[in-house]
Amino acid sequence: QVQLVQSGAEVKKPGASVKVSCKASGYTFTSYGISWVRQAPGQGLEWMGWISAYNGNTNYAQKLQGRVTMTTDTSTSTAYMELRSLRSDDTAVYYCARRGYPNYYFDYWGQGTLVTVSS
Amino acid sequence: DIQMTQSPSSLSASVGDRVTITCRASQGISNSLAWYQQKPGKAPKLLLYAASRLESGVPSRFSGSGSGTDYTLTISSLQPEDFATYYCQQYYSTRGTFGQGTKVEIK
Numbered sequence: 001q002v003q004l005v006q007s008g009a010e011v012k013k014p015g016a017s018v019k020v021s022c023k024a025s026g027y028t029f030t031s032y033g034i035s036w037v038r039q040a041p042g043q044g045l046e047w048m049g050w051i052s053a054y055n056g057n058t059n060y061a062q063k064l065q066g067r068v069t070m071t072t073d074t075s076t077s078t079a080y081m082e083l084r085s086l087r088s089d090d091t092a093v094y095y096c097a098r099r100g101y102p103n104y105y106f107d108y109w110g111q112g113t114l115v116t117v118s119s
Numbered sequence: 120d121i122q123m124t125q126s127p128s129s130l131s132a133s134v135g136d137r138v139t140i141t142c143r144a145s146q147g148i149s150n151s152l153a154w155y156q157q158k159p160g161k162a163p164k165l166l167l168y169a170a171s172r173l174e175s176g177v178p179s180r181f182s183g184s185g186s187g188t189d190y191t192l193t194i195s196s197l198q199p200e201d202f203a204t205y206y207c208q209q210y211y212s213t214r215g216t217f218g219q220g221t222k223v224e225i226k
Contacts, residue, residue, distance in 0.1 A: 045217040105153035
């Protein structure tokens, strides 16, 4: 069965960086993309970007350009999302989700990783 | 980016009620629309894609319709497990924006 398992919760200080992992299993990793979505406390879902596990192509939300980097390691079927220069409003639950092809909806999601940014 | 506007932002309903949630895109999205259900503390769950196609395992009381810029999610007979927040998402563009969500609460 398809599973996306994310790394554990993180607490970071403002200005630091965080790297969240998402390990996929149960399907051919390189046949799909991985998207990242975040949800601030009590708020809605925010699309952050996606990466093709096939060729590493990326597309990021404009507001995060320059601060976010998404990568994959096909040898371990793991996707990573690194966010730099953290601010308090980056406090959120971060989800990875499998992005289909050619229809780009998200059919499987990770369990979420809480990132807290606090001094 | 394509903007998605959901309405209402919340609603109160009783078990057995018919519930309708709408989602409007800022431009035509050619039925490239998904609906998700999210319960507190859980990841979103895909309900429908391509505006009206039911994801495997999702009860048939959920249905979707629409075209162009306007789309609807309908729950034909609300069940206790359906109290949750629902989000639409367009995937017509690479940047798959979400609606702001509709919280369905118990009346």
